[in-house]
Amino acid sequence: MGSIARPASESFDVMIIGAGLSGINSAYRIQTELPDYSYTVLESRDAIGGTWDLFRYPGIRSDSDLHTFGFPWRPWSEHKAIAAGEAIRNYIRESAEEFGIDKKIRFGNKMVSADWSTEEQNWNMLVDSNGEEKVFKARFVIFSTGYYDYNEPLKTTIPGIENFEGTRIHPQFWPEDLDYTDKKIVIVGSGATAVTLLPVLAQTAKHVTMLQRSPTYILSRPSVDPVGTFIRKVLPSWLASRIVRYKFLVLPFLFFKFCSAYPEAARRLIHKSVKAELPPTMSIDPDFNPRYNPWEQRLCVCPDGDFYQALRSGNADVVTDTIARVTATGIETQGGKVIDADIIITATGLKMQLAGGASISLNGTPLSLPSTFAWNSTMLSGIPNAAIIIGYTNASWTLGADAAAKLLIRLLKYMRKNDFSSAMPSVGDEGMQKQSLMNLNSTYVEKAKGDLPSAGDRSPWLPRSNYFVDYWGAAHGDLTGGMEFTSADAVGKKIN
Structure with a gap:
């Protein structure tokens, strides 16, 4: 050339x-x-x-x-x-x-x-x-x-996906006119996109299942920072913004360093937090106990615990299993589960x-x-x-x-x-x-x-x-x- x-x-x-x-x-x-x-x-x-x-x-x-x-x-x-x-x-x-x-x-x-x-x-x-x-x-x-x-999204092999007669979507190309009211939805994936989608879809869908091969860490954080709100009330805006920014620079950095230095302690701390958020019918194993240590993969965040709120509402759940095949009406897993679906969302990565x-x-x-x-x-x-x-x-x-x-x-x-x-x-x-x-x-x-x-x-x-x-x-x-x-x-x- x-x-x-x-x-x-x-x-x-x-x-x-x-x-x-x-x-x-x-x-x-x-x-x-x-x-x-x-x-x-x-x-x-x-x-x-x-x-x-x-x-x-x-x-x-x-x-x-x-x-x-x-x-x-x-x-x-x-x-x-x-x-x-x-x-x-x-x-x-x-x-x-x-x-x-x-x-x-x-x-x-x-x-x-x-x-x-x-x-x-x-x-x-x-x-x-x-x-x-x-x-x-x-x-x-x-x-x-x-x-x-x-x-182009990340290509992934889902056996039998061509058999599915419902609607199939990749989040990167979400159709503006999609009506998912009263639909049964399966989200394939467990990353930030799946964790974001589940609580919103669950508000109007009939049922939403997040189907994951392996769990991820999902931390609840307040969407509004109460300390930052107080600082903004008592200090000039230019100074308050600087202090709040440094707060968010330092504390997450220290948490990351803690996770890196003491992975088992970090795992126990996160598990304790998650257990308090889960409905009584769900446990840490197997759906919320990742094989890797915190921050070996990116941690997911759910503002105000919206992900766990959706699980507690009863019309959303998490299944940890691998896909055996996709049928015309849903997904069959290697563990023998049959998950009916009107919509399959492939949140499988970028x-x-x-x-x-x-x-x-x-x-x-x-x-x-x-x-x-x-x-x-x-x-x-x-x-x-x-x-x-x-x-x-x-x-x-x-x-x-x-x-x-x-x-x-x-x-x-x-x-x-x-x-x-x-x-x-x-x-x-x-x-x-x-x-x-x-x-x-x-x-x-x-x-x-x-x-x-x-x-x-x-x-x-x-x-x-x-x-x-x-x-x-x-x-x-x-x-x-x-x-x-x-x-x-x-x-x-x-x-x-």
């Missing part, structure tokens, strides 16, 4: 791909700290919000608190810390509008391919712009496209994908993302002037996204100060040992291991640690280790 030869329509210092949380945050950091840089945001869809605009299944909400999931530069002001999808969608849109970022977004523009030209010290990007091919140039590109495929599926090349030679190592979990070895924004799996995604954005700002300022036109991470001959970039053993992460870049076993290639360490590194850490810079003079180019 040769380099893109079409003339570019426009050139930018920075191009951001994706207008979700990460993209809007990156845009804010660029325009605030590098106001003389030209930038634009390409968004393949027709709205701001990314995941929060795409997903419209009933009850969609955050499973992280919005005080840390929201932007640090525009504090979340609602009382509900666990917020519904519509509120999050509005928050992202209003944030972009307040700071003029929405004026920089080009909707209906999907990046098809990106080719780095060493001669030009530029990215040449082929874009499907509302059905028309366009080519843009950019000196630096930030892929804020999330970590999964918007167009198909992971980076860079929005665009093909990336270097001087016309295709690059393989899975063969790369992630430099500070932000840039990839052998790829100049490009970042892939990856957040946390054990904390709010936005925290990691913002740490990455602040690191990139420092890097761009360093390049400008030293008259460098490009920066490319390079592993060299260090005999790097691979580690998972995402520190979870969830099914969708395990299945994607061969499709993702790797972390390494030493700095600056280590996976994300925690927000406090990563934020310090973004603000003060070494920018030169594992990085090769190209002087602008050497190629006759200059980064402004």
Whole structure:
């Protein structure tokens, strides 16, 4: 494949791909700290919000608190810390509008391919712009496209699913006109999506069953933080927001560390909490006793215990078993259960994908993302002037996204100060040992291991640690280790 030869329509210092949380945050950091840089945001869809605009299944909400999931530069002001999808969608849109970022977004523009030209010290990007091919140039590109495929869910084998004569749905593509009133529903899966769906569907459905191969940890948390509410009453809003944010930064971090250091104690603590929430007819075993330790997979959250309220209401239950086959009218399990269903919801996970599926090349030679190592979990070895924004799996995604954005700002300022036109991470001959970039053993992460870049076993290639360490590194850490810079003079180019 040769380099893109079409003339570019426009050139930018920075191009951001994706207008979700990460993209809007990156845009804010660029325009605030590098106001003389030209930038634009390409968004393949027709709205701001990314995941929060795409997903419209009933009850969609955050499973992280919005005080840390929201932007640090525009504090979340609602009382509900666990917020519904519509509120999050509005928050992202209003944030972009307040700071003029929405004026920089080009909707209906999907990046098809990106080719780095060493001669030009530029990215040449082929874009499907509302059905028309366009080519843009950019000196630096930030892929804020999330970590999964918007167009295709994770494929899973469900024996006999083709036999089912009722309605089959994947939450990623929820039909707006679906009426599930008085229907018998089976949700296949046990992750955050299933835990979110069950209590909402159970309000009007005849019966809802969550059918899981193995249990997950499901923690109740108040949707409104009483301590935060008190703080807001007695302190000025600017100070109250800061204190509440630090509270939500510190306490979950300490709980995660507790779970990691004392897994058996954490398991007992969670079991005690769950047992108090379950109806008398249900026990911890087998439905709420995961095989793994807390935080080896992401913990699920149910605001105000709505999941357990649905179980206590009597028209929702949990079955832990494997599917023997799907029939015309329901599901038969290996354990001999027959579960009737009018609707089957396959909440079986997301198909992971980076860079929005665009093909990336270097001087016309295709690059393989899975063969790369992630430099500070932000840039990839052998790829100049490009970042892939990856957040946390054990904390709010936005925290990691913002740490990455602040690191990139420092890097761009360093390049400008030293008259460098490009920066490319390079592993060299260090005999790097691979580690998972995402520190979870969830099914969708395990299945994607061969499709993702790797972390390494030493700095600056280590996976994300925690927000406090990563934020310090973004603000003060070494920018030169594992990085090769190209002087602008050497190629006759200059980064402004």
